[in-house]
Amino acid sequence: MAEEKRFKRTLVTTALPYANGPVHIGHLAGVYVPADIYARYLRLKGEEVLLVGGSDEHGVPVTIRARKEGCTVQDVVDRYHNLIKKSFEDFGISFDVYSRTTSETHSKLASGFFKKLNDEGKFIQMESEQYYDEEAKEFLTDRNIRGECPRCHAADAYGDQCEKCGSTLSPDELINPYNAVTGNKLVKRRTNHWYLPLDQYQEWLERWILEEHKEWRSNVYGQCKSWLDSGLKPRAVTRDLNWGIPVPVEGAEGKVLYVWFDAPIGYISNTKELLPDTWEKWWKDPETRMLHFIGKDNIVFHCIVFPTMLKAHGEYNLPDNVPSNEFLNLEGDKISTSRNWAVWLHEYLEQIPDKQDVLRYVLTANAPETKDNDFTWKDYQARNNNELVAIYGNFVNRAIVLTHKYFEGKVPARHELTDGDRATLAEFAEVKKQVESLLDVFRFRDAQKEAMNLARIGNKYLADNEPWKLAKSDMKRVETIMNISLQIAANLAIVFEPFLPFSSAKLRMMLNIDKVEWSMLGNMDLLEDGHATRTPELLFEKIEDSVIEAQMQRLENIRKANDIDNYKPKAVLPDVDFETFEKIDIRVGKVLDCQKVPKADKLLMFKIDDGMGGRTIVSGIAKYYNPEDLIGKEVCFIANFPPRKLKGVESQGMILSAMDADGALKVVTPSAEVKPGSSVC
RNA sequence: GCCGAGUUAGCUCAGCUGGUUAGAGCGCAUGAUUCAUAAUCAUGAGGUCCCCAGUUCAAUCCUGGGACUCGGUACCA
Known part of the structure; x- marks a missing residue:
């Protein structure tokens, strides 16, 4: 692509996870897996590339957590930084550097950045x-x-x-x-x-x-x-605030850089930490292409705020693209850290060990590239069993097992090719082109699908040629068929390298080959005649129902725990004296009319018979009621709030509602009808 | 309310600047096959392309209106 040629090297940054909790599948699907695929792809092509990441450790929430837990803020960020870092390592996210915003380098650089802009x-x-x-x-x-x-x-x-x-x-x-x-x-x-x-x-x-x-x-x-x-x-x-990078200006004691200001600078400082002498070419040389991988919550910072900072500074490159993903849901509900509605990476690997590639595969196959997407365990199981096991793993297994059966595991020679052989080889070149063109525009989901097509081609090739039948009559032909099959297997190891690095390593081990390069993809002479393969192992294994059921049960339990059954009333407020209470004039009124306030989502406008000539009250409960349903009801309201205009309507009081465990509001009504204007006491 | 993104087969999604029978994977049905982790291969059934109107010789794709989903933003005395 012409676009590619403008640049000599690529700097890939990944959104900095906040060190206030572990990372979950949403983070992985939205940012780290796609960024990793892309970085691995470029490396395989022999391009100069850097994958940069780190923990964001400033800001307020970590300080709150620290005080709550009675430890230092540093303890909190240390804990999560290490946990997050390990999760990424475990999942094969190939960071060249994964550092943190509490590092010395970062503090100096962010400080200097601010100072320059200020000066x-x-x-x-x-x-x-x-x-x-x-x-x-x-x-x-x-x-x-x-x-x-x-x-x-x-x-x-x-x-x-x-x-x-x-x-x-x-x-x-x-x-x-x-x-x-x-x-x-x-x-x-x-x-x-x-x-x-x-x-x-x-x-x-x-x-x-x-x-x-x-x-x-x-x-x-x-x-x-x-x-x-x-x-x-x-x-x-x-x-x-006292947690963060001090504002490097005299008289600014007690002030720190706002977390969103220092965090993106972390991309720069982490690069510098890795390459103290040559980092600048990654940030200032116009021949470096910068890409920010982020989730959609971060679009504004990375497309508007951070570029403005860089522009204001003047020396740095701007991002060439910001491939942001949408959100991943979990079993139909939004992932939520506070509600514990998530699949945490560290827990996943404890509960389903050694299956990082399976998760990588599923998250890529179902990546929220163009719209929010749903992760379900059933889908996870289906993709593993029907695609990774049945298509990819099975083909590899067939090829190697047959080779061991007929040729003691040694790669047989290729002889004369049939038209079918040639057609198969031609499809191959096509796969390479396809995968490349999709990866180049960050369409990882489709690129992976295309890679899987190579395995389909392999299965079809075996089915069409039936070497197990020919083994009785034409061993020479079998040699050719198995040679081609093995070459396909070797190609699979290359094409899946960016997506499924652990499995590719395992496959290379079985095939007894070590280094691969992207340029070798499509090559039919990856394995020489007589090359010895190793004893085949299963590349992927089936995932039983029980494993999936356990995960679904886990989520079901969380759902229950979050449910109304376990609702705890919140703590009682500090005492007030009776006089204070008496100051609040609570009355009962009858709803004469109720309608939506125009141009407002949440507001309802009430006409209330208060026994004193009536009044208008605006209340933010539109989400929970049909206006008509409230007409004729008696409600409680505060009669002596000063009037206030809301969306052009003057509200003379406040309607009282009870809030249910799920946050839904229900207006408070007397148990029997009373005269409008009656006091509540 | 305003702004943005989306609404295409049972499920998850592709469909470039409008052009003959709207695609893929999974699932489903039927057949073939047994080297392989009951895996594979072939064939097939399945769609008022959210709704309405318009522009056009021609609209899933353009325009206007509406519905719904997700996000941002304003309002919740």
């Missing part, structure tokens, strides 16, 4: 009011602030989100905000922060992405366009 006036500084803990003497990040959710009144909503009702919040909205860690009350205090003025790069980004990178995947391109169309705003790059 050159690339940032703007702005003051804002943030919550401050006077006792602990620290500013709080959104995530570290907790308080009562203004919507559902859960006691422990985070400053950015309430996990109970799913609302996105800002810390200012929380009722009685407190420090998540110390529990102290918070006050507002002014603070100063650095911002990256993305808006100044708007035009440049529009040209660079919308015009110069039309070839990016449609989901990536579309999301970028969506962001650009709505107009970019400056984004804070610093935070008041």
